[in-house]
Amino acid sequence: MNNSLLNPQTFSRAAAQEVALGCLSDLVELARSSGADAADGVMVSGDALSASQRLGAREDLERSESADIGLRVIVGKKQANVSSTDTSPSAYDRLVQRALSMAENALEDPHCGLADPALLVETLPDLELFDSEEPSTELLFDWAANAEEAALSVNGVSNSEGANATWGRTTFALVTSGGFSGAYTTSRYGVSVSVLAGSGASMQRDFDFSTACHVVDLEDPLVVGLSAGERAVRRLEARKVPTAQVPVVFDWRVANSLLRHLSGAINGNSIARETSFLKGQLGKKVFSSGIEVIDDPLRARGLLSRPCDGEGVRTKTLPIVRDGVLQNWLLDTRTAKQLCLSSTGHASRSVGGPPAPSSSNFYLRPGSINPDELISDIDSGFYVSELIGYGVNLVTGDYSRGASGFWIENGKICYPVHELTIAGNLTEMFQTLQPANDLTFRTGTDSPTVRVDGMTVAGL
Numbered sequence: 485m486n487n488s489l490l491n492p493q494t495f496s497r498a499a500a501q502e503v504a505l506g507c508l509s510d511l512v513e514l515a516r517s518s519g520a521d522a523a524d525g526v527m528v529s530g531d532a533l534s535a536s537q538r539l540g541a542r543e544d545l546e547r548s549e550s551a552d553i554g555l556r557v558i559v560g561k562k563q564a565n566v567s568s569t570d571t572s573p574s575a576y577d578r579l580v581q582r583a584l585s586m587a588e589n590a591l592e593d594p595h596c597g598l599a600d601p602a603l604l605v606e607t608l609p610d611l612e613l614f615d616s617e618e619p620s621t622e623l624l625f626d627w628a629a630n631a632e633e634a635a636l637s638v639n640g641v642s643n644s645e646g647a648n649a650t651w652g653r654t655t656f657a658l659v660t661s662g663g664f665s666g667a668y669t670t671s672r673y674g675v676s677v678s679v680l681a682g683s684g685a686s687m688q689r690d691f692d693f694s695t696a697c698h699v700v701d702l703e704d705p706l707v708v709g710l711s712a713g714e715r716a717v718r719r720l721e722a723r724k725v726p727t728a729q730v731p732v733v734f735d736w737r738v739a740n741s742l743l744r745h746l747s748g749a750i751n752g753n754s755i756a757r758e759t760s761f762l763k764g765q766l767g768k769k770v771f772s773s774g775i776e777v778i779d780d781p782l783r784a785r786g787l788l789s790r791p792c793d794g795e796g797v798r799t800k801t802l803p804i805v806r807d808g809v810l811q812n813w814l815l816d817t818r819t820a821k822q823l824c825l826s827s828t829g830h831a832s833r834s835v836g837g838p839p840a841p842s843s844s845n846f847y848l849r850p851g852s853i854n855p856d857e858l859i860s861d862i863d864s865g866f867y868v869s870e871l872i873g874y875g876v877n878l879v880t881g882d883y884s885r886g887a888s889g890f891w892i893e894n895g896k897i898c899y900p901v902h903e904l905t906i907a908g909n910l911t912e913m914f915q916t917l918q919p920a921n922d923l924t925f926r927t928g929t930d931s932p933t934v935r936v937d938g939m940t941v942a943g944l
Contacts, residue, residue, distance in 0.1 A: 497614060501667035504529065504657035507571060511555055512659050515580045520557040522598050523661045526833050527553045530654035535624035537632060538646035545621055554835030557583040561592040567835040595821040598662040603827055605798035608791035612784045613670040615698040624649040627705045631677040634709025640681045640717035647677035664796030671697055675705045681716035690715035697785045722900040725891055725943040731865040732906055732939040733858065736922055738871050739931035743846055745910055748878050752819025752841040761881035761911060770810045771914050777805035781844035788844045788928035794833025802828055814841045848931040851919040855933045858920045865892040866941050881910035905942040
């Protein structure tokens, strides 16, 4: 991949962080002196560049620069959040007074408050989340062009929905009256392409993408394009199949959706509100033996890595499932108080609202067999390559989604199928889930190919 059009570095990460922390320190100090018992401020600033093309013609070039500031004030057991795109010191007084006025009229929340000072991180670890190289617009157009041209070169590809190349950098800064002050900067590079194969009513669409914190880790756009084209062609001449109860194999590109359901079910908000099918399951076996799920915010160059959480709490690698047993919830300060536990360092934060729990690099540890071995004993089954719609009830665990992919016969993938619905219950699905060994870190929530036995596949 030719990266000769990377621009010389003019952005100073240290300067951007210093400016943000200085602004937030002034804002938090003003809030405290104006009557807040506690306060924290967050600033998110960044730049983004995007270039796209379709059928060989350049379409869009967009650049954005943004800076947003948020303030949370706590007065007694009441809290309020305000935000603004005006980050100049002249706007701080209005921001503080608006926040205090809102807090005065807010309902009491016995669980609100800043993080325990003993949990705050003192020095942010370097997780290699920032690459100083900024691509030129020509380089982004080159990436998009290479991806699309490669996809269109695949025999059977008939049209393109376009290719896109992106770059961005973001600085996150947080200051609290409880003693935390810290900032970190991330960068992101991406390329994607979507194409159509076939013609008329039998046309099929597919795509591929690559995203990375560092440009050297970005997959070659030619490889991305060829993959997208081959995936689209492979789906041609799709059939319908009758309704059956069979093993379902989730391709690694869609298997991560099962992890997202797990992440939602163990979120502290869901547990505190008792709106999760996993409530009461901490310390109990929810997967089969050998299954391990990990949340790792400290993974170097991870897409969802963070050296601290949204409250300044130190982050750590957290076992979620060990040998099939559920080990932890995902907690911020507020949900931890509700459950009489301690924060796990999973608070996320936007400028416009209070902290809330969320996962970081959330993944299922791979198994010991490859995907071919995973399906080798399936007489008849469904290999899912695309999921459609959302029909998952995290209160009951009921699962139903539209899907397309390939039919399995005698241990082999045989032909494409479409217009199917797969249904089951996540409690039972997790108990029979088997992972292959093809884990790839691509999105921040990642899974190898997995097999789930006994699901209902509704077709003809």
